[in-house]
Amino acid sequence: MSQPESPSPASSGSASASPEATAAVALIRVKGENPEYLVLRRAINPKDPWSGHFALPGGRREPGDPDLLGTCIRETFEECGVRLERSHLVRPLPLAIAGNHMGIPMAVAPFLFEMPERPEVRLDEREIAEAHWLPQDYLRDPANRLMAPMSDKHPQVSFPCIKVADGSGAIWGFTFGVLETFWESH
DSSP states (O other): OBOOOOOOBGGGSOGGGSOOOOEEEEEEEEOSSSOEEEEEEEOOOTTOTTTTOEEOSEEEOOTTOSSHHHHHHHHHHHHHOOOOOGGGEEEEOOOEEEOGGGTOOEEEEEEEEEESSOOOOOOOTTTEEEEEEEEHHHHHOGGGEEEEEOOSSOTTBEEEEEEOTTSSOEEEHHHHHHHHHHHHHO
């Protein structure tokens, strides 16, 4: 099977060539010796191109959002009930592109947040099926990484991914790329 490169951040080109982000996601970690990160599994929805995928909380900017950070905070609360505050923001992460393998590329602004303790998660079941807090050591462990066919549109192509601890699937594509970019800059 062919093996594509890991998704790359959109900001790798010149600033003038970077697309403008229209969505934002939150990489949320809980402080600790081995920080945990929140990963959500999207609900099955035939109208959602990312249906059933593991993802970070977030979504598209709406007209009432003051900025992409506001989008990220609003979408996170809507999807999983976690109340992020601007004071939880550690830093913005490099702009990334979602939807490349589907032919619907979209620039997304990821933001890193840190919480002092694990917040309560209340899922909007219309959008989100599951929530997982995964330890950093688990996410970075090479034993939990593999190459696997993940796309129904490209079943012959293997993608780099991280298996989810309970065996319910794998983190791949855009979310994998955001995590990899974060580890490289960390």
